[in-house]
Amino acid sequence: MGNEITRAHELAEDHKEISVAEFFEKNKHLLGYENLQKSLLTCVREAVDNSLDACEEMHVLPDIYVELKKIKENRFKFTIEDNGPGIVKEHIANIFGKLLYGSKFHKLQQSRGQQGIGISASVLYSQLTTGKDTKIYSKIGDGKVHVYELHIDTKTNAPVISKEHTIYGNGRGTRIEMEVKGKYMKGKRSIFDYLQQTAVMNPATKLVYLDPEGKKHLFDRAVTKLAKRPKEIKPHISGIELGTLKKMLKITNARNIVSFITTEFSRLGKQTADQIIIGAEVDPKLSPKNLTFNEMEALIESIERTKVSNPPTDCLSPVGETAIEKGIKKELHPEFVATITRKPAVYRGNPFQIEVGIGYGGDLDKEGQATIMRFANRVPLLYEQAACALTKSLMQTEWKRYGLSQVGTSIPTGPVIFTIHMISVWVPYTSEGKEAVASYPDIIKEVKLGLQDAGRKMQVYLSRKKRASDIEEKKETFRKYIPEIASALSRITGNDAKGIKDKLNKDLEGRVESLEVKTEQYDDLELNKGKTEKEEIEEVTEELKEEMTEKEE
Amino acid sequence: MDTSYTKNIKEEALKVIKQIDNSENPNLQILRRSLNNVFFDEDKRIIKLGDKKETRNYFNINQAKKFMQTIKILAQINENLQKKTPNISTRQLFYMTRGIIENSDEECFEDQSESDPIIEDVEVVLDTLREELGLIATPDGYFVGDIKVKDLVTGDLLDYTKMGSGGGAIPAIVEKDVYEIVECKAKFVVVLEKFAVWNILNQTKFWKKHNCIILTGKGQAGRSARRLLTRLSKEMKLPVYVLTDLDPWGYYIYSVYKQGSISLAYFSEKSSVPTAKYIGMTTRDIIKYKIPKSSWMKLKDIDYKRIKEIKKYDWFQAKEWQEELTRLEDFKYKVESDAFVTKSVDFVVNEYLPDKIKRQDFLP
Structure with a gap:
C-alpha cells in the first residue's frame, strides 16, 4: 500500500514537471511554429491581428508599422507599432507574459483571434530561440509611455519583468520589439503575401512594412470607414452537440430546463422551449444539473426535429462589396473586379456569411492557375489550400460557363484572382492548424452561390470586352x-476609285453602332446560317468528290 | 468577244456603286447553288437550279472577303473580254486575280479553291456559262464519226472521219460561234464511259460500219464533252446511246449526260440530253450474253451505299431503273465495260452493241 502511494506521488510529481515550455515545444506545430519560415510569419500574424482587432474595437482607422531587421543568419528583430488604444499598465505583463491569458476562447463573437494562441506564444518562442526579452511600449493617451521588458517563467506560466519604466509621450498605441529565430522567404506564404492579403480584406487599414532588405512597402488605406463592430451572441440551439450541451447544463444558473433553454440560447422563446421539451418527453421542472444522459440525447433529438428561428445576424460584420472591390483594386490592379457579399446563412446553428471577389486582367499574371486568397474573419488563410472548403467550392464551380478556362474540376487558369471570405462567430477549421475551413455542405453551397454571382458579373464584363474587340x-x-473593291469597281466602270473608297470608309465608321447591335441580334441566326451553309458546302463537296472518283475510275 | 457580257458586268458594278452612294450595304444577288436549291424538273427531265437567291453583302463579316473576290473576278473577266484575250483556264484566271492586299499579308485568293466557286457565282449572276466569258475547263474527251466542223478560232475545217487512231479531241469551247457544225451524216451517237472501249470501236471503225459518232468523256464527263453531246442531240437531232460499267457509278455517269449533275445544276439546261438511252451493261445482259464470271467483281460496301443513294434520286424513279438497281443489289457483282474482252476482243464491236441497238434494248 505504502509503495503504491509513493508511486502515485511520483507520478503526480512527473505531471507537475511538464512545463509550459515543454508543452509549447511538443505542440508547436499546432500553434503555428513548426518551422523557421512559418514561425516568423506566425509572430507577425499574431501581432498584426491583435493590432487590427484593438484598433477596430476602439473604432480607430488602423495605422500599422511592421519592420523586420536581419540581425544575422536566421535571426531577426521584429518590430510592430500601431495606433490602437494601448494596454493599461496592469494588464501588460499578463497579456505578454502568460499563455492563454485573456483569450477570446469562450467568446461567441466574430474576431480575428483564432489563429495560434496569441502574442504570449510569440514571446515564448522569442525567448526559447534567442534568449532575449520582449520589449513593449504602451500608450493609452494619458501622456505616458509604459515600457516593459519581459519574458515568461516557463515553469509557472507567469511574466518575469526584467525592466519597467515610464516615460512621457503623446498619443495612443502599442509597440512591440522582439528578437526571433526565423527564415525570411519571398513569394507565396511570405510575410509580404500575408500583409498584402490582409490589406485586401482590410481596406480601411494603412500598413507600412520595412522588409529585411530595407525595402519599404506601403499598403495604403482605400476606404476611410470601418465596418460596424460585430455583436456578441449566445449560441444557437440548432446543431448543438451533446458535449457542448452537457457542459452548458453543468455551468448554467437556470433553475429548470425551460429557463435554461430560453436564457442560454439565442432567440428562443418559451413556446419553442416547451415544444422541444414536450418532444423530448422530459420533465420541464427538472433542474438542468439533474438531466440523465438519455434525457440529454432525447433533448438533442427533439431540438433537431423542432423548427427554430435563425440566429441573429448582427453578430456578423461583412467587409462589403465596395470595400473589397477597392481592396482588390488598390493592391492587385486588375482591370475588372466583381464582388459579392452574400446574405447571412447558417451551418449547424452558427450564422455565417460569405463574401467573394473576382479580379480579372490588368496587372494579374496571365500564366498558370488563378490566385486564390482565402480569408476567415478578415484574416488570410495561407496554408492547407487544397483541404479548404473554400477552395473545393471554387474547384467544383464550372468556370468555363463564366468565360474562364478550366480543366475538369481544377483551379481555373488565366489572369484571375479570387478572394473568398468567410465570416462567422465560429469558423469551423479542419484541424488545429486553423488554416482550412471544414467542408460543411451549407458552407460549400453558399461559397458556390457567391462564386457564381460574381462569376456572372465577370462574364458580362468579359463578353462585353470580347464584343468590343470583335x-x-x-x-x-x-x-x-x-x-x-474600289479599284475593281473603278476598273469596270471608269468611276473614280478614291471616291468609292472614301464613301465606303465613311460608311464603315457610321456602321459601327449597327454592327454591334446586329451582332447581338443575329448572333444565333448567323451561326445557324453559317452552319447550314457549311453543311451544304460539305454535301456539295461530297458530291464533287464522288464525281472525281468516278472520273478516276 | 460578245460585248453584251461586258455590258452586264458594268451594270452589276454600277448597281453596287449606287448602293455605296446610297449608304446601303453593298450587295450582289446570287442564285444559290447549294443542294437545297437544286431540283429535278419532271417536265424537262433535267436537274435544275431553283430560284432561291442569296444576298452577298459587303458589310457581313462572313461574306466581306467573298464579296471583294467576286468584284475582283468580275473586273478581271471584264478586262479579258474587252481586250479579247485568248481563252484562259480557271487556274490562269486565279493567277491573274492574285495579289497581296494593301497593308496586310493576306492574299486576295489563297488558292484556286477560293476562286473556282466565285467563277460559278459569276456564271449565275450573268446568267451565262464560263465558256462564253472566255474561260475554259481543261477538256478531256474524244470523238470520231461522219461530221465536219469549222473551228472559227483557228479557221480550220475539221473532218472527224479522218482523225486516225487517236481520234478527235473535243475542244474546251464547243459553242456555236466558235465551233460550227458544217455537216453531219452520222445517224446516232454512242457514248462510251471508258476510253479503252472507245479505242476498240475506233480502231475497228465501228462508227463507219454503223454510220454513227462514237464519243468518250473518259469517265465522268467534262463540261465540253457534255456541251458537244447536247448540241449533237438538240441541233443534229441524233439519238444518243450510252454504254457504261455495270455499277452504280456507271449508272450515275449516264444520268449526268442525260439530266445533268447536282453540283453544276445551273449548267444542265445547256448541257443535258433528256432523250439519251442507256445501252448497258445491265444485269440482264450479263446473263443474256453469258459474260464470263472471271470479269465479275464483288460489290463493296461503298457500292451498296451508292446504289441506295441513287435509288432515292428523283431522276432514277423510273420503274425500269428501280428494278435494275434492285437486281444489281441482288446480283452482288459489278462488271466493268473493259471486261468485255474476256468474252472476246471484238464482242462489243460485232455482237453486243449491234444487237442491243438493233433490238432497241435500252433502259430509259
Whole structure:
C-alpha cells in the first residue's frame, strides 16, 4: 500500500514537471511554429491581428508599422507599432507574459483571434530561440509611455519583468520589439503575401512594412470607414452537440430546463422551449444539473426535429462589396473586379456569411492557375489550400460557363484572382492548424452561390470586352478589302476609285453602332446560317468528290 | 468577244456603286447553288437550279472577303473580254486575280479553291456559262464519226472521219460561234464511259460500219464533252446511246449526260440530253450474253451505299431503273465495260452493241 502511494506521488510529481515550455515545444506545430519560415510569419500574424482587432474595437482607422531587421543568419528583430488604444499598465505583463491569458476562447463573437494562441506564444518562442526579452511600449493617451521588458517563467506560466519604466509621450498605441529565430522567404506564404492579403480584406487599414532588405512597402488605406463592430451572441440551439450541451447544463444558473433553454440560447422563446421539451418527453421542472444522459440525447433529438428561428445576424460584420472591390483594386490592379457579399446563412446553428471577389486582367499574371486568397474573419488563410472548403467550392464551380478556362474540376487558369471570405462567430477549421475551413455542405453551397454571382458579373464584363474587340476586328476586316473593291469597281466602270473608297470608309465608321447591335441580334441566326451553309458546302463537296472518283475510275 | 457580257458586268458594278452612294450595304444577288436549291424538273427531265437567291453583302463579316473576290473576278473577266484575250483556264484566271492586299499579308485568293466557286457565282449572276466569258475547263474527251466542223478560232475545217487512231479531241469551247457544225451524216451517237472501249470501236471503225459518232468523256464527263453531246442531240437531232460499267457509278455517269449533275445544276439546261438511252451493261445482259464470271467483281460496301443513294434520286424513279438497281443489289457483282474482252476482243464491236441497238434494248 505504502509503495503504491509513493508511486502515485511520483507520478503526480512527473505531471507537475511538464512545463509550459515543454508543452509549447511538443505542440508547436499546432500553434503555428513548426518551422523557421512559418514561425516568423506566425509572430507577425499574431501581432498584426491583435493590432487590427484593438484598433477596430476602439473604432480607430488602423495605422500599422511592421519592420523586420536581419540581425544575422536566421535571426531577426521584429518590430510592430500601431495606433490602437494601448494596454493599461496592469494588464501588460499578463497579456505578454502568460499563455492563454485573456483569450477570446469562450467568446461567441466574430474576431480575428483564432489563429495560434496569441502574442504570449510569440514571446515564448522569442525567448526559447534567442534568449532575449520582449520589449513593449504602451500608450493609452494619458501622456505616458509604459515600457516593459519581459519574458515568461516557463515553469509557472507567469511574466518575469526584467525592466519597467515610464516615460512621457503623446498619443495612443502599442509597440512591440522582439528578437526571433526565423527564415525570411519571398513569394507565396511570405510575410509580404500575408500583409498584402490582409490589406485586401482590410481596406480601411494603412500598413507600412520595412522588409529585411530595407525595402519599404506601403499598403495604403482605400476606404476611410470601418465596418460596424460585430455583436456578441449566445449560441444557437440548432446543431448543438451533446458535449457542448452537457457542459452548458453543468455551468448554467437556470433553475429548470425551460429557463435554461430560453436564457442560454439565442432567440428562443418559451413556446419553442416547451415544444422541444414536450418532444423530448422530459420533465420541464427538472433542474438542468439533474438531466440523465438519455434525457440529454432525447433533448438533442427533439431540438433537431423542432423548427427554430435563425440566429441573429448582427453578430456578423461583412467587409462589403465596395470595400473589397477597392481592396482588390488598390493592391492587385486588375482591370475588372466583381464582388459579392452574400446574405447571412447558417451551418449547424452558427450564422455565417460569405463574401467573394473576382479580379480579372490588368496587372494579374496571365500564366498558370488563378490566385486564390482565402480569408476567415478578415484574416488570410495561407496554408492547407487544397483541404479548404473554400477552395473545393471554387474547384467544383464550372468556370468555363463564366468565360474562364478550366480543366475538369481544377483551379481555373488565366489572369484571375479570387478572394473568398468567410465570416462567422465560429469558423469551423479542419484541424488545429486553423488554416482550412471544414467542408460543411451549407458552407460549400453558399461559397458556390457567391462564386457564381460574381462569376456572372465577370462574364458580362468579359463578353462585353470580347464584343468590343470583335467589333474592332470586324471593322479591320471591312477596312482591309475596301481599296481592292474600289479599284475593281473603278476598273469596270471608269468611276473614280478614291471616291468609292472614301464613301465606303465613311460608311464603315457610321456602321459601327449597327454592327454591334446586329451582332447581338443575329448572333444565333448567323451561326445557324453559317452552319447550314457549311453543311451544304460539305454535301456539295461530297458530291464533287464522288464525281472525281468516278472520273478516276 | 460578245460585248453584251461586258455590258452586264458594268451594270452589276454600277448597281453596287449606287448602293455605296446610297449608304446601303453593298450587295450582289446570287442564285444559290447549294443542294437545297437544286431540283429535278419532271417536265424537262433535267436537274435544275431553283430560284432561291442569296444576298452577298459587303458589310457581313462572313461574306466581306467573298464579296471583294467576286468584284475582283468580275473586273478581271471584264478586262479579258474587252481586250479579247485568248481563252484562259480557271487556274490562269486565279493567277491573274492574285495579289497581296494593301497593308496586310493576306492574299486576295489563297488558292484556286477560293476562286473556282466565285467563277460559278459569276456564271449565275450573268446568267451565262464560263465558256462564253472566255474561260475554259481543261477538256478531256474524244470523238470520231461522219461530221465536219469549222473551228472559227483557228479557221480550220475539221473532218472527224479522218482523225486516225487517236481520234478527235473535243475542244474546251464547243459553242456555236466558235465551233460550227458544217455537216453531219452520222445517224446516232454512242457514248462510251471508258476510253479503252472507245479505242476498240475506233480502231475497228465501228462508227463507219454503223454510220454513227462514237464519243468518250473518259469517265465522268467534262463540261465540253457534255456541251458537244447536247448540241449533237438538240441541233443534229441524233439519238444518243450510252454504254457504261455495270455499277452504280456507271449508272450515275449516264444520268449526268442525260439530266445533268447536282453540283453544276445551273449548267444542265445547256448541257443535258433528256432523250439519251442507256445501252448497258445491265444485269440482264450479263446473263443474256453469258459474260464470263472471271470479269465479275464483288460489290463493296461503298457500292451498296451508292446504289441506295441513287435509288432515292428523283431522276432514277423510273420503274425500269428501280428494278435494275434492285437486281444489281441482288446480283452482288459489278462488271466493268473493259471486261468485255474476256468474252472476246471484238464482242462489243460485232455482237453486243449491234444487237442491243438493233433490238432497241435500252433502259430509259
